[in-house]
Structures are given as structure tokens and as C-alpha cells.
Amino acid sequence: MPSTIDEIRTALETRLTAARDAQDVRSAQIEYLGKKGTVTALLKQISGVAEDQRRQFGEQVNALKQWAAQAIEQRLSNLSFTTRRYDIDFSLPGQLMPAGKKHILTQVEEEVESVFLSMGFDIEEGPEIEQEYYNFEALNIPADHPARDMQDTFYLAPGMLLRTHTSPIQVRTMKRENPPIRMIATGRCYRRDAVDASHTPVFTQVEGLVIDKDITFADLKGVLQEFVRGVFGSSTNVKLLPSFFPFVEPGAETAISCPICGGKGCPTCKNSGWIEMGGSGMVHQNVLQEVGYDPSIYQGFAFGWGIERIAMIKYGIRDIRMFYDNDLDFLGQF
Amino acid sequence: MRVKLSALHAAIDFDYTPEELVAKLGDVGIEIESTERTDVLFRDVFVARVMHTVPHPTRHRLQLIDLDLGSRGTTSVCTAATNVREGDIIPVVIPGGRTADAMDIATRMFGTVESFGMLCSWKELGLDSDLLSSEEKEGILHLGSGAIVGSLFEEAWPVGDTAFEVSVTPDRGDALSVLGLARWIEVLKAREANQPFDMGDIKLPLPSALPHARNDGDLAVTINNQSLCSSYIGVLVQDVASGPSSHAFRTQLYQLCVRPVSRIVDMTNLCLKQYGQPTHAFDYDHLQEHRIIVRTSLPGETIVTLDGVLRSLEPGTLVIADAAVPVAVAGVMGGLASSVTATTTRIVFEIAHFAPRAVAHASRHLGIKSDAAYLYERGTDPGLTVSAVPSVLSALVREQCLGSYVSRVASAGIPVPSKLPLSLDLDRVNGYLGSNLDTADMQRLFGYEGIASRVTGTTLSVIPPSFRGDLTSWPEYVEEIVRMEGYNEFPSHTPNLVLRRGSESPLKTLCKRLRQILVGIGLVESRTVSFVRESTVTAMGLPPAPLLLNPLTVDWDALRPTMAVGLAGAAVRNLSRGREGFASFEIGKTFSVSDHSFDEETKLGILLVGRWQDTNWTTPTINSSIFVLKGIIESVLRDLHVPCNVVSSDSAILETGAGVLFSSETTALGTLGILRHDVGVLLGLEREAFYAEFSVDALLKNIPTISFKEFSRFPSVRRDIAVLVDSGMTAGQLQAIVAEHGGPLLKAIVVFDNFQGGGLPAGKKSVGFSMEFASPDRTLFGEEVDVLVNSVEAALATHVGGILRRTRV
Numbered sequence A: 001m002p003s004t005i006d007e008i009r010t011a012l013e014t015r016l017t018a019a020r021d022a023q024d025v026r027s028a029q030i031e032y033l034g035k036k037g038t039v040t041a042l043l044k045q046i047s048g049v050a051e052d053q054r055r056q057f058g059e060q061v062n063a064l065k066q067w068a069a070q071a072i073e074q075r076l077s078n079l080s081f082t083t084r085r086y087d088i089d090f091s092l093p094g095q096l097m098p099a100g101k102k103h104i105l106t107q108v109e110e111e112v113e114s115v116f117l118s119m120g121f122d123i124e125e126g127p128e129i130e131q132e133y134y135n136f137e138a139l140n141i142p143a144d145h146p147a148r149d150m151q152d153t154f155y156l157a158p159g160m161l162l163r164t165h166t167s168p169i170q171v172r173t174m175k176r177e178n179p180p181i182r183m184i185a186t187g188r189c190y191r192r193d194a195v196d197a198s199h200t201p202v203f204t205q206v207e208g209l210v211i212d213k214d215i216t217f218a219d220l221k222g223v224l225q226e227f228v229r230g231v232f233g234s235s236t237n238v239k240l241l242p243s244f245f246p247f248v249e250p251g252a253e254t255a256i257s258c259p260i261c262g263g264k265g266c267p268t269c270k271n272s273g274w275i276e277m278g279g280s281g282m283v284h285q286n287v288l289q290e291v292g293y294d295p296s297i298y299q300g301f302a303f304g305w306g307i308e309r310i311a312m313i314k315y316g317i318r319d320i321r322m323f324y325d326n327d328l329d330f331l332g333q334f
Numbered sequence B: 001m002r003v004k005l006s007a008l009h010a011a012i013d014f015d016y017t018p019e020e021l022v023a024k025l026g027d028v029g030i031e032i033e034s035t036e037r038t039d040v041l042f043r044d045v046f047v048a049r050v051m052h053t054v055p056h057p058t059r060h061r062l063q064l065i066d067l068d069l070g071s072r073g074t075t076s077v078c079t080a081a082t083n084v085r086e087g088d089i090i091p092v093v094i095p096g097g098r099t100a101d102a103m104d105i106a107t108r109m110f111g112t113v114e115s116f117g118m119l120c121s122w123k124e125l126g127l128d129s130d131l132l133s134s135e136e137k138e139g140i141l142h143l144g145s146g147a148i149v150g151s152l153f154e155e156a157w158p159v160g161d162t163a164f165e166v167s168v169t170p171d172r173g174d175a176l177s178v179l180g181l182a183r184w185i186e187v188l189k190a191r192e193a194n195q196p197f198d199m200g201d202i203k204l205p206l207p208s209a210l211p212h213a214r215n216d217g218d219l220a221v222t223i224n225n226q227s228l229c230s231s232y233i234g235v236l237v238q239d240v241a242s243g244p245s246s247h248a249f250r251t252q253l254y255q256l257c258v259r260p261v262s263r264i265v266d267m268t269n270l271c272l273k274q275y276g277q278p279t280h281a282f283d284y285d286h287l288q289e290h291r292i293i294v295r296t297s298l299p300g301e302t303i304v305t306l307d308g309v310l311r312s313l314e315p316g317t318l319v320i321a322d323a324a325v326p327v328a329v330a331g332v333m334g335g336l337a338s339s340v341t342a343t344t345t346r347i348v349f350e351i352a353h354f355a356p357r358a359v360a361h362a363s364r365h366l367g368i369k370s371d372a373a374y375l376y377e378r379g380t381d382p383g384l385t386v387s388a389v390p391s392v393l394s395a396l397v398r399e400q401c402l403g404s405y406v407s408r409v410a411s412a413g414i415p416v417p418s419k420l421p422l423s424l425d426l427d428r429v430n431g432y433l434g435s436n437l438d439t440a441d442m443q444r445l446f447g448y449e450g451i452a453s454r455v456t457g458t459t460l461s462v463i464p465p466s467f468r469g470d471l472t473s474w475p476e477y478v479e480e481i482v483r484m485e486g487y488n489e490f491p492s493h494t495p496n497l498v499l500r501r502g503s504e505s506p507l508k509t510l511c512k513r514l515r516q517i518l519v520g521i522g523l524v525e526s527r528t529v530s531f532v533r534e535s536t537v538t539a540m541g542l543p544p545a546p547l548l549l550n551p552l553t554v555d556w557d558a559l560r561p562t563m564a565v566g567l568a569g570a571a572v573r574n575l576s577r578g579r580e581g582f583a584s585f586e587i588g589k590t591f592s593v594s595d596h597s598f599d600e601e602t603k604l605g606i607l608l609v610g611r612w613q614d615t616n617w618t619t620p621t622i623n624s625s626i627f628v629l630k631g632i633i634e635s636v637l638r639d640l641h642v643p644c645n646v647v648s649s650d651s652a653i654l655e656t657g658a659g660v661l662f663s664s665e666t667t668a669l670g671t672l673g674i675l676r677h678d679v680g681v682l683l684g685l686e687r688e689a690f691y692a693e694f695s696v697d698a699l700l701k702n703i704p705t706i707s708f709k710e711f712s713r714f715p716s717v718r719r720d721i722a723v724l725v726d727s728g729m730t731a732g733q734l735q736a737i738v739a740e741h742g743g744p745l746l747k748a749i750v751v752f753d754n755f756q757g758g759g760l761p762a763g764k765k766s767v768g769f770s771m772e773f774a775s776p777d778r779t780l781f782g783e784e785v786d787v788l789v790n791s792v793e794a795a796l797a798t799h800v801g802g803i804l805r806r807t808r809v
């Protein structure tokens, strides 16, 4: 029996020494002196002890109780006055946390979308398997037009193809809704290009369209300017070059001041200071007519850029194939 | 189109460097894709005439050649060449000179004979072999009649030049010739000098009078379909003599980047390259009744084209026919039967203007791509067809002595299709461009391009020149204003738009949210190509995938019906590069086909292989497992609040018994499980892989709206129990019993243990549940929780014979 009292004392001593904070001491207090505590249990046993030993046992238990109360009090006051010194090796790595990553094309896509959402553009979608009509005819690219050679097309059936650009979404949106229209569409497109460092048969486009009564060529430039500043930084400029796309007139190729060299000339911009990004122009009368808009009342602009191209220029990626290779070391970089 | 700087200089005077020319043409929309400069690398090469040839006295493979160098006297050389005869005009490099391949020439002894120089082949002269005929590439180069003996070779042959590769957009057919480029250079000059366009600055011959056209018995031309062929001219040449083109003509072809073939073909090629007018030569004696009829083909008609292929003509195809049968597909390719051969003595040159769409349709339908079709599709100049080209061709025939004379020119059609003037309203133009131009500005800008205009008030009446077939509607004229003013001279402006918020579809929002959740869990997003191999899909046991009619390769001949193929490919590549694991997802379209109609669905695919979590001193390695994957899916569904049931899956690509189907009350949401081993192997994955595929469209339909539920702010009570049950019993079945008998105060159940073997009896397992009880309005008493736990224990014992192993408070 005395050994029990000694054991309890030793255990509590150890426990208190190991206590790191008041909470630890308090829980020891409950465990030993609480209603169901170890010491309290001993006190309850006193009355049941044989008479000849009762007094001695009672004294020992009461002494233990007194000592315990004091030791706990002491330890509590110690804790509140001393600050512990730590010696942690912070060069050790922390516990590993999940390291997920959005695909770089998703990141760029979301960035582009957020720029346009902030300008009040709706984001529209459309099917990847598209009717020839929406992909070509409605966009002023009739059958046999040489412009079809610009976009080598995958066919699934006569009249059914994989969209070669996101422009059919323009047509679908205009046929569904009345002007004013302010939309972009991002999505996967397909062209029958042999795979090399700058071509993959699958790629991603962002398409924009604004139609109203007084949208001008100057507005096109203004919106593209906002767009490239939002994506490439506020010092980026836009330049238009003459080009041809059957669904716009006038049509323009859009170049941005090289974000890598700031326009001074570098290998990426072939020392020109400018990088061609994609097509744009005023929506062709035939397209407006086709969707049932009156071209004498409504006019507007459209543009279509490659998301891969934006990512390549922004991050200096030289090979488009990397986007679809999905090497973890590539994906993890962005 | 390839052409050399010297050919442009021959057509118009300008003093731009090649670099400046490229930049300036680019500014007006004519792209020069590349430039290639050739320097004169040889020295002291002269044009010589062979006077005598005698065999070398001792070396039988050599010849001694005496050469006339004109005013430079004579010389003699030893040569091993076998294609040198008396009278030949050939290049020779003299001692002290140097060849293009850097050989220095000195006097040299061949046995007892001294050789004063070396005869040259194209290689020693550094000529462009692509532009030489096969004869010209054999042995010593022969110059044609007309090369001046004694002159320097660089005076006799246009070496030291810059070649341009012109790549124009489909609307710039007018720039696909030397004449066309010269016209654009004139536009540039006019704009710089602020002068109107002047055709007089073009130095190419552009005669306007058609040599005596008449239809008589010798050759009759009829056009049956004027809307597809506005004019057709046949030039009949008799007593045709064969042989190569003259030296002057041949070197002109070199500047035009045309390889010589024969005098007749060379002439047609010159018209094509120089003027942008395709021409074709028929054997006159193979034209039935000496008639040419431009008509559309009749049902059942066929033709064997020049390339020897028998082609059936779609009825309505524009053809050139004689009195009996089609002899050419108009503007695309001639027929073999009427083609010019070695025995031809009389030919008819065709010069015509065909409607672009007629040629384009026939070219695509027959699958024939020809230079002529390329030009016709982009629009040729009807003005040239009826005037300059027939005259130029007739003159060439005389100059080149191709035939004794041009006997007949027969024509049909309208001289030049007239263009109607188009009205441009000043306010409309400014309102379109956001500009502030006046009528004088517009007139001036049109003037640079040779577009005639007349001002009435604020309206311009414009008529394009015949070579600008692209100008048909007012926005096209607006483009010319922009082109001439400069694309960057226009203001930039942000549109005056109504303030509003942009929106996106719920599906798009859900895709973004899914990506966010999965990336947070630690998955990397992949994007793989949408193509798969059909045989792979079949071998996987999946329904047929949509097939491409014209796939790029057999490996990509179908559209993906599942994300598994692309993700597995990405996993294989990563594992082969030494990565220890691959945990990735992709969100995108998958495709299906039924009854010839195609369908697409947005899907989420997740693939786990190998290591799931990397290790370090604090963190143990965790390998991918079916329960890691299930945890991911549960986490996603919990985040989306999608309620679902789980039943075993019959997915073709998952192992039997190792797959589950998640479904809402009404629809299947997706499956997850262990990828079937043979499917993995088929996709290159040897290791165990875990795959889940969910329909994002279906998830979207099952996302509930969230509303607040009262929750308990009183301490909860936790009790653990473990029961011994038959190992066939599922955790789900047990959990259902616990839930049912735990009563409404049971807030949560966690399976903390699932154990089999060890000291447990065979066929038994122990499952441990941790139950959390709470009340929304009070603190629970231990005793009332005990009652609930007892009822759970009793239910487990009654319903599944569970033996209580322990209860922990």
C-alpha cells in the first residue's frame, strides 16, 4: 500500500515535470485531485482500511494530497514565469502538403477570361463537333473558297467536322441573341496540321465579338489594348497589320510589342520588337446578314487568338508540343 | 510564289533594299515569307564559243578544246567533259579566276598539254539547281543562242540576286505575278510621293490591242456559259518548231524562278508568272472539227488528264470541249489526248477568264492542285485576258520562232466585263472606322491604288481597276482606306458600352470549381489530345468512337470516348522519365456516336499510379490506392454537396469487383475503380492504376442549393464500438444499422477500424465505429447516450449477429 502512494507521487512528479503548459498541469490536477482522481479515490478508501492501519494510511494519503496540491500550484506558477527555450532546426523541411497544379493553358485561359469578364463580356461555349455551316458557310467561307485551304479540316461525316476555330460560337450566339453582343469564347479547336514545334492538331482559341450600333474599328484596337495590358502587363502595346480573314472586313493581324524585350528586339520577336498574336477585324456584312442582323444598323468587331501562343510568349515556351505532353516537371513550373 | 528581285526591277524602277521592300509590302498586306540572297562567288568566268575539239594525245578520257573569247582572243583548255561540241557556247573560268565552290584556277599541265582554265558546270557557277533543266545540270552548262561571246558570265546570266517567297492571303490573287507585285510597288511609290497610281511606270509590255481576232473555219471558239467564262481567246500557231528557248528568254525564266521545259511550256509559264494569266496549249490537230466550246460537262463524261489519270466529271463541271468530247477541265488541267507532243505541228494557246468558283469547285472535286487553278481560284484580271496576254504571247511566238506565224486569233466573250460604280458615304465610313476623314482624304487614298473615284457632296462613287477583283462591297473599300492610311494611323478608343457584369455558364463555373478542389487535394491537371486509336477503343471494350474521315495518323483516327487513354499516355511518359507516381486529372469533352449522330459530353477523368504522396522526414510515403481515389471523389462530392448512392460498377475498363458506380437518385454520375490490367497494358501502363471518370454535365444537374441548418453549440459525446461480424458484411450495411438505431441525436459515424485475420476467427472481421452524439439545444447526459449505444449494440447483434468486441467511452 505505501508503495502505491510512492508510485503515485513519482508518477505525478514525472507528469508535472513533463508538463509544457498550464493545460497539461490542469489535466494532471483533474486526473489526481478531481472527483474521479487517483488521490481522491485513495481518500475514499481510508474508511475501509483496517482500524490498526487506518490512521497511518489516512495521514499518508492526506500528506500526498497536500503535497500534490502544492506541487501542482508550484508547477503552475513556474510555468507562468519561465519561458522555455526552443532549439529547432528550421532548415528541416515542413510536412509535405498536396502540390496540385492547374494546367498552364487553364491558368492562361482563366486569366484571359477574367480580363474580359471584368469588361462585361459574357463567356459563351459551343460544340467541338460542329456543322460545316457554322464553321464555314455562315462565316463567309463558302465551299471551294481558297480560304478553306488556310484551315485544313478534320471531317467526321459529310457536313460534320471538328471546329477549326472558335468562330462558330460567334454565329451561334448571334443567331440566338439580339444585339448588343459582348462575348468571348474559349475552347479547343482542331486543324489537320502535322505536329512540330509550332503546330499541334489540337489547340485552344479565344474568340471575341462585340456588336452594337456604333462599334468601330477604333474600338477594336481599344479593346485589344485593354486585353493585352491585362494579360501581358500595362506597358504592352498593340499594332494592327493588314491581313485577310473571310469573316471580317477590314481584317487585321494583331501584333503586340514584345513583352520579352520591351520592343527593343530579341530572338523571340525576330528583332522586330513586335509579335504577331492573331487575327481581328470588323465583322463582315455577309456574316451579319447570315445571322439575321441588319448590317445597315449593326456593326462590330471580332478577334481570335491562340491561348497556346499567349502562354508561349508570356512564359518563353518554345515548343507547343509541351502543352500536350503533360510532363510533371513542365506543369509544375507555372 | 517565288520570284527574284531582278525580275521586279525589270518590271518597275524602285530603289528599296530587299529588306525595305519586304517591310513596305508587309505594311500593305503582302507577306514575303522569306528572302534568300545569292552572291556572285566566282571570278573571271567568261562566255566562250567552242572552235575545235581534239582528243588529248596521251590521255584518252580528255579532250583539248580551243575556245573563242571574242574580243579577249582565244584560249585552250583540257577537259574530261563529254558534252562539248564545236559551236557550243559555254562558260570558262580562266587562270587567276575562282569558282563558286572556292577553287582557285591556275594554268595546269595535263601530260604534255597546258590547260588555260576550266569549263564550268552549274556547280562551279553556284546556280540554283531547282531552276535548271535536267540537260543544264548534266556536265558543262550550255548557254543558248544570243549569249555574247567574250562577255563576263555575270553579264550573261542573272546571278547575284535575291529570291523572294511571296505568300499572300486568299484575297490577294492580284499580287501573284511580277506584274501584280510591280503594281503594289507602284502603289507604295505613289503613296510616298503623294501622287496617283500610274500604270505608265510599269515597264512590262502591256499592249492593249488584240491582234486581228476572228472566228473562221480555221478555229472557232464558242462560250456556252458566259457566267462561268467571260472571255476566251485561242491563238493558233502553225509549223511549230521544237527546241529550247533562246538565251535571253531562258535567263528571264531564271529571274522568274521558272525551270525551263520546252519553248511552248516556257511561254505559258512566262505568261503565268509575269502576268498572272494561266494559259494552255492544245494540239490543234487533235481538236475535233477544230472547234473550242466552253461548256459544262454532261452526265457520264470523262477525261484522261495530262497526268494520265482517267477522271469522271461531275455533271456541271466547266470544261473546254472540242466538237465531240471535253479536252480540258477549265482552268485546272488539260487532257492528255489533246496535249502537245513531239509530233505536234500546230498548236492553240488558250487565254481565258474563268469564274473563280467554277475552277475552285472542279479543282477540289477532282483533287487536282495546279498553278493555273491556284491563280484562277484567287481571281485573274479579265482586262489582261483579252488584251495584253494574247498580244504578248503572239509576239513571243514570233520572237522565239516557235512557229512560222501566228495565223489566227479566235475569240469569244465580252471584251472586259464592266464593273458598276459603288457609292461610299463619308459618314458611314467614318462611323465604321471611328475616324475623321473627309472626301478629299478618301479620294487621295484611293488614288494611290488606282481606284477611280468621283465626289458628289459627301458621297464617293468608286470604280476599281480590272485587276482588283476583291473589291465588291463597301467594307472592302473601307479596308483600302485603312490600308493606304496605315493600319496604325487610326485612333484607338474604348467602346462606349453599357455597364454590366459578364456571365459564364454554370457548367463553366463548375469546371473551374472542380479544378480548384482537385488541385487543392494535390492533383495536377493534364490536357491531352482528343484523338485516340480506334483499335484501342475496341480492344478496351468500349462502344465505337466517332471516326475521323481524314485522320492525321492511324494512332489518332478516332475521338476519345474516355479520358483514360490520354491520361494513361501522360502517366506512361512521366513514369518512363523516372517519376515515381502520377496523380492527374483532365476535364474536357469526350465523344460518342450513335445512328450517325455525334454527341459530346464534358467529363472529368482522374488517374492515380504509383506514389501518391512524396516522403520526407515528417511524412511517410503514401502510395496510390483505391481508397485514396475514393477519398478524392468523396471529398469532391462533399464539397459540391452532391448526394449519391454507390453500387458496384460494370464499367468495361475497370477490374471486376474493383469498381463502383456513383449515382444520384436519377442519373449515373461516374465510376471509379482499379483500371483493368489488360487495358492498362494496352495503354502502356504495366503498374496498377486507379481510375475515376465522372460526367460533369451530370454532376451539374445534381448540385443542390444550400440552405442553413441549425447546428449544435453544445459539447458532443463520442462513443466507440467494435463488432465482430461475418467478413461478407459491408461497412455500409453496418453503418446503416448504426445510423438507424443511433436515433436523431447521432450526428456522425466514422469507421475507425476494419480488420481481418490476426487473432480473429476465420471468416470474421472486426469493424469499429466512432459515433458522435449531440443535441442542438442542450448538453447530453452520459446515461442517455449509453441508452442509445445499447440500442445500436442490440440492433447489430440481432440483425447481423455482431459480437460486441469493446465499447469505449
Ligand SMILES: [Zn+2]
Residues within 6 Å of the ligand: A258, A259, A260, A261, A262, A263, A264, A265, A266, A267, A268, A269, A270, A271, A273, A274
Ligand atoms: Zn523581343
